[in-house]
Amino acid sequence: MIDSIYSLDISHPPDINGHFGRFGGRFAAETLMGPLKALEEAFYEAWKDETFHQKRFHLLKNYVGRATPLYHAEHLSKEVGGAQIYLKREDLTHTGAHKINNTIGQGLLAQRMGKKRVIAETGAGQHGVATATVAAMFGMQCDVYMGREDTERQAPNVFRMKLLGANVIPVDSGSATLKDALNEALRDWVASCEDTFYIIGTVAGPHPYPLMVRQFHVVIGQEARAQCLAQTGKLPDVAVACVGGGSNAMGLLHPFRDDDVRLVAVEAAGHGLESGEHAASLAAGRPGILHGNLTYLLENDEGQIQGTHSISAGLDYPGVGPELAAMLEDGQLDLDTVTDSEALEAFKTLTRSEGIIPALESSHALASGIRIAAGMNPDQTVLINLSGRGDKDMNTVFDRLHDEIEGSKA
Amino acid sequence: MSRDRIAECFARCRNEGRSALVGYLTAGDPDVATSEELLLALAGKVDILEIGMPFSDPMADGPVIQAASERALEAGVLIRDVFALAAKVNSTCPDTCIVLMGYANVPYALGFENFSEQAARAGVDGVLIVDIPPEEGAVCDHALRKNGLHRILLLSPTSSDTRIKLASDAASGFIYYVSLTGITGAEMGEAAAIEQQVERIRSFSSLPICVGFGVKTAEQAAKVATFADGVVIGSHFVSQIPLHCNDHNAMVTALKKTASAMRDAVRKVAV
Numbered sequence: 001m002i003d004s005i006y007s008l009d010i011s012h013p014p015d016i017n018g019h020f021g022r023f024g025g026r027f028a029a030e031t032l033m034g035p036l037k038a039l040e041e042a043f044y045e046a047w048k049d050e051t052f053h054q055k056r057f058h059l060l061k062n063y064v065g066r067a068t069p070l071y072h073a074e075h076l077s078k079e080v081g082g083a084q085i086y087l088k089r090e091d092l093t094h095t096g097a098h099k100i101n102n103t104i105g106q107g108l109l110a111q112r113m114g115k116k117r118v119i120a121e122t123g124a125g126q127h128g129v130a131t132a133t134v135a136a137m138f139g140m141q142c143d144v145y146m147g148r149e150d151t152e153r154q155a156p157n158v159f160r161m162k163l164l165g166a167n168v169i170p171v172d173s174g175s176a177t178l179k180d181a182l183n184e185a186l187r188d189w190v191a192s193c194e195d196t197f198y199i200i201g202t203v204a205g206p207h208p209y210p211l212m213v214r215q216f217h218v219v220i221g222q223e224a225r226a227q228c229l230a231q232t233g234k235l236p237d238v239a240v241a242c243v244g245g246g247s248n249a250m251g252l253l254h255p256f257r258d259d260d261v262r263l264v265a266v267e268a269a270g271h272g273l274e275s276g277e278h279a280a281s282l283a284a285g286r287p288g289i290l291h292g293n294l295t296y297l298l299e300n301d302e303g304q305i306q307g308t309h310s311i312s313a314g315l316d317y318p319g320v321g322p323e324l325a326a327m328l329e330d331g332q333l334d335l336d337t338v339t340d341s342e343a344l345e346a347f348k349t350l351t352r353s354e355g356i357i358p359a360l361e362s363s364h365a366l367a368s369g370i371r372i373a374a375g376m377n378p379d380q381t382v383l384i385n386l387s388g389r390g391d392k393d394m395n396t397v398f399d400r401l402h403d404e405i406e407g408s409k410a
Numbered sequence: 411m412s413r414d415r416i417a418e419c420f421a422r423c424r425n426e427g428r429s430a431l432v433g434y435l436t437a438g439d440p441d442v443a444t445s446e447e448l449l450l451a452l453a454g455k456v457d458i459l460e461i462g463m464p465f466s467d468p469m470a471d472g473p474v475i476q477a478a479s480e481r482a483l484e485a486g487v488l489i490r491d492v493f494a495l496a497a498k499v500n501s502t503c504p505d506t507c508i509v510l511m512g513y514a515n516v517p518y519a520l521g522f523e524n525f526s527e528q529a530a531r532a533g534v535d536g537v538l539i540v541d542i543p544p545e546e547g548a549v550c551d552h553a554l555r556k557n558g559l560h561r562i563l564l565l566s567p568t569s570s571d572t573r574i575k576l577a578s579d580a581a582s583g584f585i586y587y588v589s590l591t592g593i594t595g596a597e598m599g600e601a602a603a604i605e606q607q608v609e610r611i612r613s614f615s616s617l618p619i620c621v622g623f624g625v626k627t628a629e630q631a632a633k634v635a636t637f638a639d640g641v642v643i644g645s646h647f648v649s650q651i652p653l654h655c656n657d658h659n660a661m662v663t664a665l666k667k668t669a670s671a672m673r674d675a676v677r678k679v680a681v
Contacts, residue, residue, distance in 0.1 A: 027541045030568075173473075190593055303517075305467050
């Protein structure tokens with residue numbers, strides 16, 4: 001039996017061609033249009049099939065570890081001195097981040113479609129690890145594209161994927177980061193769509209990916225909504241999530257869209273928006289077309305995609321899910337940005353006050369959530385998506401905080 | 411547009427009993443000045459010149475054309491240079507058709523109205539945007555039509571009959587049949603299978619059909635020319651550039667020689 005908190009209704013659907021307002025769509029090469037249509041049909045058909053969901057929720061419960069807890073961060077709340085802060089503990093899932101909710105769903109779909117091989121793109125490596133994990137479990141061949149620069153920054157995750165039996169292919173084209181890994185995965189898929197399933201890791205890409213990935217992640221918000229009601233007797237006043245492509249944000253925020261809850265998306269401001277070195281597509285970009293969808297992009301005047309920067313590799317992407325762009329323009333979403341230093345500060349604060357080491361991505365949501373909570377009353381609640389754990393970030397944090405923690409020799 | 415040069419071109423080829431030769435180069439590769447020489451050299455040999463608009467993320471292209479885009483962007487080529495190069499080709503070779511080819515975000519950033527006006531003024535005949543399928547035509551169709559530009563669409567081995575009909579209705583000028591499921595510059599498939607697909611498209615559309623992706627040798631071009639209205643050579647022409655990166659004269663000479671061989675290949679056969 002699937003718990004009744006997990007509604008299977010597809011609310012706020014896109015139009016027939018995958019448009020959310022003026023965003024989204026299917027801006028793909030002709031060769032991919034057939035496979036995308038087949039994928040869309042397979043997704044809708046599976047979604048209507050009770051046995052598909054039974055398998056999915058069986059794995060979400062017994063393999064992923066859902067439902068993840070909702071944790072009242074009392075010490076942090078006290079320290080901040082404002083609203084009560086609640087953390088949705090996606091960091092406690094198998095593989096350490098929310099990404100696996102989606103790879104379980106797409107993996108089952110791949111199996112259902114009879115595909116023997118899966119491919120994925122990855123930035124920080126979390127989606128790659130989550131894909132390699134389900135590929136190992138389902139016995140599928142797995143190739144993961146990863147920018148050369150990211151394979152060096154995230155070496156432990158590369159090793160994890162290889163341990164899981166995946167083949168990690170470093171990408172040297174373009175800027176050798178996440179966007180280029182996505183290009184390379186698309187090039188692979190154009191040639192291999194007959195027997196290969198492309199597991200996209202975020203709510204971007206051509207239709208049906210933004211819809212499909214959202215639907216596989218809404219369990220986050222559905223659980224959080226029920227848990228808030230159970231623990232506090234009411235809905236949260238504010239829900240906060242970080243946004244790179246936007247998968248954890250859509251997962252948390254979507255189930256609150258028809259409620260009186262303020263929804264906040266937090267983008268990576270890197271060295272500051274004015275520095276030009278950031279990854280804040282919604283805050284500082286403009287609409288354009290990339291990777292199969294119309295959405296906000298970071299680009300120059302000529303429409304060439306720009307390099308991005310964030311301390312968190314998972315937010316380091318020049319685009320954003322089209323539905324988030326539509327929600328922002330419709331006034332359904334508030335936008336906040338957090339710099340590298342602010343994220344690191346929040347990382348330290350949570351670690352010391354609650355004994356929880358968050359991912360640097362999630363630290364952006366924390367920094368914003370803490371700022372918002374500070375201006376609210378103690379009888380109000382702020383819900384923050386703790387989308388992943390920080391183990392993978394030790395090298396980055398070590399470089400930044402080593403002297404401070406160990407005591408500077410100077 | 412005062413004349414429909416693309417229609418004239420295919421009529422002329424039919425009369426001459428041959429296929430049209432369609433050649434591709436990326437604008438601004440390896441730099442604007444050399445690119446002008448190369449484009450003019452190629453324009454003298456082909457019936458239709460495809461001028462690629464460089465893009466930072468060319469998702470449908472193989473390594474050869476990706477590298478061409480990177481060289482052009484590194485050389486600082488701008489969209490206004492692309493229009494200037496097209497205008498130069500147009501004034502020098504008035505019978506050669508010009509098609510701008512590329513990815514949606516470059517014209518979208520400029521605005522399709524503005525883009526189409528400037529393209530038409532430069533003498534461009536048609537536009538092929540790889541990542542705008544018929545379903546997404548709302549972003550560009552009106553502006554292209556208003557400025558008399560053909561909207562050239564792709565079809566591929568994965569296109570269903572329904573999609574062939576859809577594309578045939580939305581396309582004008584010609585249909586570009588992608589001969590393989592893959593990216594530009596990959597290995598061409600069986601000619602017989604490609605011929606079968608071309609015949610399938612013909613049952614839905616009266617537009618001329620050009621076949622591209624993977625045609626590298628004169629033999630392949632000659633074979634494709636027996637059943638297609640046009641043969642597109644892209645990566646093979648572009649690959650001459652890095653081969654002669656230190657000697658621009660040799661680069662132009664090599665391109666001319668390759669283009670002549672392809673021109674002979676598509677002429678030999680009687681359709």
